[in-house]
Amino acid sequence: MASKVSRDILYECVSEVLKGSETKRRRFLETVELQIGLKNYDPQKDKRFSGTVKLKYIPRPKMQVCVLGDQQHCDEAKANEIPYMDAEALKKLNKNKKLVKKLAKKYDAFLASESLIKQIPRLLGPGLNKAGKFPGLLGHGESMVQKIDEVKATIKFQMKKVLCLSVAVGHVKMSTDELAQNVHLAINFLVSLLKKHWQNVRSLHIKSSMGTAQRLY
């Protein structure tokens, strides 16, 4: 997938965004978003434009992931200071909707061992579904820390009725290089999903939460 955004422009815009946040510091960690404007795309006719993509560097470092684990995973979580709950702890919630909702609110995402994930509807009811936080599968072959980093590095995007879409690709404490790589990856993936690829892209901008938008394309 060839890129229509040259490395020079990419780095220039990324630098501008980072510089902007330096000169006017905010009391929170600003997110950097990629804004994509589409053209020649009809939301009524064309296939839905949505999906998930894993970035190279974690855009939301403060994301809290909780492990719903079997014995082995709970031990691993404890050793790595990762929040966890076992089947017993989940059973104690007694399928109480308020408690499940509270649990869902406490964490940004969940990962669950294979044996537990199959029991979630029975143990917790649809509370995690409703909150959009149904756990992802945590296998035994992979490192828990790595899997959690993967979850933190994955971003979702969805085009609704309007022809523009905004997706978080980083934050202002990232280095120019890291941010540029994330932006590049996100652009390439998003464009690869469009039917006519670059011909469907009207514009690309990046901006920090409080900063001015920098045009990439």
Added chain:
Amino acid sequence: MFEDPQSSDEESPVPDADACSGKELVKLFQQEISPASEIAASLKRTCGLHIAQSCEYDTVAVGLSRKELQLYRVRESGELALENGSLGRYESAIRGVRFFNGDPNSLVCCTEDGDIYLYDVRSGSEVHHFVDTSEGAKKTVSSCDINQNDRVLCASSEVQKNGDSFLLFFDIRERNYLGCYWECHSDDITHVRFHPTNPDLFASASVDGLINVFDISKLTEDDAMQYCFNVETAIDAINWHTDPTGRDLVSCVTTTNDLHLYDVESQDSVALFDREQITHSMRRTSAIDCNVVGTHNYGNGSFFVLAGSNFNKGKECLRTLRYDNKCLLPDRSFNGNKQIVRASVYNDKDQYLIATGECGLITLWKCRMDGPEHPSINSASKNLKQKLHVTHRAKPY
């Protein structure tokens, strides 16, 4: 500098093409089939986005992007013929069309505004209009389906202003609204499919990445929710299949053209094919142009994936890949496809594939060749060429 394997520094993207020679393709795809019949839905620009066939396979309903529902007769010869005028014209976009499972003359059509129309195709008239106004405004509908015994209609909604998305249930015979599920998804529900033989079982899929399987004979939503599969990415469509031992499988096509397959009872992921793998199985070069249309059951215990390419407005290829023991194998290649295909139906009795798409054409291909018909379930170990008498179309090259 960047490790993304999909990026390159070339000025123009690699055009999509066959990944092997014409000779190889003919060898791999066993059958190269030309259309038996093709009809344009309209002289003006429109897209065919939805299609359904009756249980007797002699009628096909097509939902067009210009908010019109048309009916076509499918003759035994495979010829398509438009039934008089249009069955329905609507204020909002068509989101689903389904025939009844046991009655070839009844079908439902749901529209974005939340209206679901029941038609009798013999009279060509609307018999009933289902709508849920239990909470005031109608909910935007995204898909619908009817259960095996034609008693229950389910319509899925997009996420509403209050953040809820719904599965609405109607009693078809009593013509009334039964109730809804509203806790099982957190984003637009994109597809609902009832089980082909169990009237109580159905599955829903959503942009939230979940496939939920329900038993609607249970009293509450909590109890009805049997299984949840987290695909972890937005889902476009789902379908029911069985494995060679008769176990239920659910497949889904994601919005990024990947195919996932789950064993329902064990809740295990059976197979996962991303668009790169599907493109490779199809023998094409460009994964970013891969267009997975959907899956269909052969009728003998296995199923296939229908996929094409968006390159050159879809004219490049339309192929099927047979699923066999965690592999996708080259199956059939359809010549003369003139559009990006968006919806299809498969008549497993006569082996007709009918597809519609972005040029508003409805095309029928007859897949049956002389000699033994369906690919057998364990064909991976057999040499099909010995069994089938295949007439190859000479490919100029």
